[in-house]
Amino acid sequence: MAATATTIDVSHLSKSFGAVEAVSDLSFVVEPGSVTGFLGPNGAGKTTTLRMLLGLVNPSSGSATFGGVGYRDLPRPLATVGTALEASSFHPGRTARKHLGIYATAAAIDPARVVTVLEQVGIAPYADRRVGGFSLGMRQRLGLAFALLGDPRVLVLDEPINGLDPEGIRWIRGFLRELANEGRTVLVSSHLLSEVQQSVDRAIIISRGRLVFDGTLGDLEFTARVAVDAPDRAALRAALVAAGARVDVTEAGLVVKELDATAVGAIAHRAGVALSLLAEQQEGLESAFLELTSEAPPPRAGAHSGGAHAAPPPASAAPPSDPTAPPSDPTRAGGVS
């Protein structure tokens, strides 16, 4: 086991496949001792990012390291970083025990670990069956066993919950928590926020290869929407737009994003517009996630500080009023800009 816990440092990472830019200028840091979700819809660039981190895919530019050391330069990679990528990287004619044994041999890991990790993930009774006959859930567990083989301090798991039955999902949630509580760095990707929201402390959300959110789930949940209306709707809208707010016009009135009710009320007050409606609406996690990932993020000044969309400073340059994402927390931003 590596003596010290290790961060995952992704810095200005980009990857193009031909004309398609899969990952664009992605930067974030994953800290030890917590479970970090790496979220985004299918095709957002999650797997490509993880494969660049693991030295399987060469970045077009930028870097992805473990505390500054690239995967290929780690002296003992499997004992430093445990990885579970797709649930299909097995020879179907090989038994689970032999599968793990081969990679333990290649990485100079004690062969006794094979039995240990098979027991740890609960498939020891099937150790001598050929993997070709395994269910998706058993393959996921075998993939996890491979990740744990070197007792690593960092775990990188790509969609580990995919294909598990409810019992398996409950098991893996507890398991991830346990690993993080042991001080390990755990990065878990998923295309479904609901899959991981109970187990992750922090979320990194990407869409179309770009970072759209980096912060706690609390930050995400409190993404504010304010419904506001006035008898003189046009004047209100003009005042808000003049103040730099994002305003959507709906049938029921106006919806202002990323400002809280206090800020909206102050803008209306300064413009001398009397309000007929002023109400903060809390978005659910899932709808906030969908909104973040359903469209390319609009280029806006200030969006790169304090946790992307979560709590950008109001356009009036007043301090952000969201107490969960103070601007004094530079780790949240992760160097997005």
Next chain:
Amino acid sequence: MSIVNATRAEFGKVFTVRLWWILLIVMFAYVALLSGVLAGVFGSLNLPRGATGPAIIDLSQVHLVVYSTASAIGYVFPVLLGALSATSEFRHQTLTPTFLANPRRAQVLVAKTVSMAAVGALFGLVSLVASVGTGAVVLTAVGRDARFDDPDTWVLAVRVLLAMALWAVIGVALGTLVPNQVAVLVIVLGFTQFVEPILRSVSPIWEWTATVGQFLPGAASDALVGWSVFTSLGSATGGGVSLEWWQGGLVLFGVAVVAGVIGYAAVWKRDVT
């Protein structure tokens, strides 16, 4: 992560799935059958003693021709095993765990080459058991000597081991260069079973084609081993050109190195997605 661990892991990959012994059994049966038939046919040729017409084969070397089927016929099996050892990594996406366990990709390829060379030599040994075993029994049965006293018999045996090891290495190189399993199977079987035999039968027609023809890998392999059905018939029909045994070995080695280096640079180092 040393080359020793990497090589041990590659041996593990071969012997933990069934392919190796299936190919080994098929090879044994195939070589045993053909060496038996050859021993029966050529071993009986001396019966009409004093017959006229050109001798199609030097009868004093019948035993060597029969024994050489170990590689002259059996060589396709180590090529297949070597090629599949590389393509199955792509097909089953096991390159991912392989490169996660050892990110030094050149080292992995060298380890695969070394392990498959040893497995190829093992195939050579089993193939010799088939050709010499069956051949000697049939030769004795038709009234010839099995000639275990002939030093050339043992020279041939050692060179068969070398040739089969080289063929397995060529297989690895081919599988690296053409990672598509179906494509590599078509190429290996098509070339070794159809294209090359045809080329080798027509190449002695002109002198220049004969010169080129001796560099065909199958011809080089037969040159390395020293005797084969093809070269015996060829020399009898006046072709007369054949590489030295070590030149044949170098040709095989060259094919493996060229295919392997191109495969490494063009395919093995690519992104694993």
